[in-house]
Amino acid sequence: MTRKRTEIKKIDNLSARQVTFTKRRRGLIKKAHQLSTLCDAEIALIIFSSTGKxxxxxxxxxEQVIERHINLHSEKSLNPSAQQQVDDIPCALRKDLSDRARELRHLRGEDLHELNLDQLNQLEKSLEAGLLRVSETKAGRIMNEISALKKKGAQLLEENKHMKMMVKMQEATRVPRNNHLSGDYDHSSAYSSSNFDTSLKLGLPFPQ
Structure with a gap:
């Protein structure tokens, strides 16, 4: 069995009206507190009973919420067209987006039938100017890459030259050292053969 909907009208019975007022007031304050907590909303609720309480x-x-409300209405009354300007912003954005999309299609060579001769000439000049800027930018990038490659090539040549010099220096220091060692060996051999007599003699030694 469904619950019967309460008819929204003034309750004639005073006691029933007071009870309903107390229940609905508590529920309304509870809902306002929940809305403020869950949604971080700034809320001010003012209730006067039938007795003036x-x-x-x-x-x-x-007081701050009421003052903010009054100031907001004062600003709207001083500048009535402000809200209309805010409402017109989405329309202006949509129109600008549509114009930009149409210009892009024209630059791609699409929907050219809707342009007259003057508009086609203007579009041709814009494309030529854009193509010139693209060519200049491309040429500048190529020259920068060529300069970078030349600089890197010169650096590699310098490093190669330095490595060759290091190899020559190492070879030059290694040859004299070998020659010095072989000379010492020959001199010592000659010294030993000239100063020592290794011949065999028989008999007693006689004084000279």
Whole structure:
């Protein structure tokens, strides 16, 4: 069995009206607190009962929220076209996007039938100017790469020259050392053969 929907109208019974006011007021304040906590919203809630009693809830300060509300309405009244300008921004962006897309299609050679002769001449001049800039940029990149390759080639030649000099220096220091060692060997052999008599003699030695 479904619950019967309460008809929204003033409750004639005073006691029932007070009970309903207390329940709905608590529920409304609870919902405002949840909305402020979950969504980080700045909320100020002011309730006056039928007897003139004040009930309020605020996430920060009721006075600050009311002052902010008043200032916002004052700015709108001083500049009534501000909201209209804000509303016109998406339309302007969509129009600009459509124009840019159409220009891009024309640059690619598409949808040229919608252009007249003057527009075609202007498009041709724009393409020629763009092609000239592309060619100049390409030539500059090529020259930079050629200069870099020449610089690297000169550096490699210098390193090769340095390595050859190092090899020659090592060979020059190695040859005299070998010659010096062989000379020492021949001199010592000659010295030993000239100063020592290795012949065999028989008999007693006689004084000279």
């Amino acid at each position: 004040l009930f309020e809830f605020s996430s920060s300060s009721t």
